[in-house]
Amino acid sequence: MEDYDHELIARFKKGSMTAMEKIVEKYEEMLFNFGKRMCGHTQDAEDIMQETFLNAFKSLKDFREETKLKNWLFRIAANACYRKRRKKKDEPDRELSLDALMNPEGNGQKFDIPDASNDPGEDLIRTELKEVIAAATQRLPAIYRLVFNLRDIEGFSTEETADILDITTQSVKTRLHRARLFLRNEISDHFKEEKPDA
Amino acid sequence: MHEECRVLFEKMSEYLDGELDADLCGKIMSHLEACPDCLNCFKSLKNTVDICKRFPREKMPKEIHARLRTTLEDCMRKGTF
Numbered sequence: 001m002e003d004y005d006h007e008l009i010a011r012f013k014k015g016s017m018t019a020m021e022k023i024v025e026k027y028e029e030m031l032f033n034f035g036k037r038m039c040g041h042t043q044d045a046e047d048i049m050q051e052t053f054l055n056a057f058k059s060l061k062d063f064r065e066e067t068k069l070k071n072w073l074f075r076i077a078a079n080a081c082y083r084k085r086r087k088k089k090d091e092p093d094r095e096l097s098l099d100a101l102m103n104p105e106g107n108g109q110k111f112d113i114p115d116a117s118n119d120p121g122e123d124l125i126r127t128e129l130k131e132v133i134a135a136a137t138q139r140l141p142a143i144y145r146l147v148f149n150l151r152d153i154e155g156f157s158t159e160e161t162a163d164i165l166d167i168t169t170q171s172v173k174t175r176l177h178r179a180r181l182f183l184r185n186e187i188s189d190h191f192k193e194e195k196p197d198a
Numbered sequence: 199m200h201e202e203c204r205v206l207f208e209k210m211s212e213y214l215d216g217e218l219d220a221d222l223c224g225k226i227m228s229h230l231e232a233c234p235d236c237l238n239c240f241k242s243l244k245n246t247v248d249i250c251k252r253f254p255r256e257k258m259p260k261e262i263h264a265r266l267r268t269t270l271e272d273c274m275r276k277g278t279f
Contacts, residue, residue, distance in 0.1 A: 017271070017274055024270065028263065028266065032256075036256065042259070042262075046266075050265075050269060053270060058278065060279070098207075102204075103199075107236045111238075111242035133249070152250055152251055158215070173217070180247055184242055184246040187246060
């Protein structure tokens, strides 16, 4: 895969429009989905994807492939997300404290996390679950949402995520753990509220 | 919260991701076998991660696909890249 990217980059540097198209084809859906998961809106996702490709192709001639093309594109996309937040004057990130995510009584609390199996009969719960996860992800402060999306959704390693976001591997681990606990609590609260009183 | 439970709570994601050294990993494994509350907490976290990973990517609308091409081809023609 990286060899193929290397070949596409080399061809793009020689002015090949086909190589540009192949790069776009390979990464557009990934970047669009990342933008949507980060911002929650289709228009913002389109802006982030477009800005990522425009900035990438403007600098691709100087790209020395010290990192994978995919990781480099996600670094540009993450920066585009930060810029969009600043433009929108979104609220500053709040810290998620581990103590607030912890049950002081111990780990014995019961959580209602539904099982979204691939059984077609589970379509309704799958649709609802998808919406609940999307909404809960939007409530995550952006610094945690970025790490969660890169690690758990896009599948980057801890080291790759740290490199993309220019933070330490320990920060990646800390933010990921808090993001997961936050999502677990939010998803569980949603399905708990839905249950009729016994 | 019991100290061992607290350590597990803090390291649960790293344990799940296989990022802990063998010694700590072994201690956590033994604790999970002995502590049903922590096992329940761990399973709920693992289940959350599993369901979040399970949903496929959304298809990109065709008009967005087309607009991106128009923009990029214009830039290429104008020599922006």
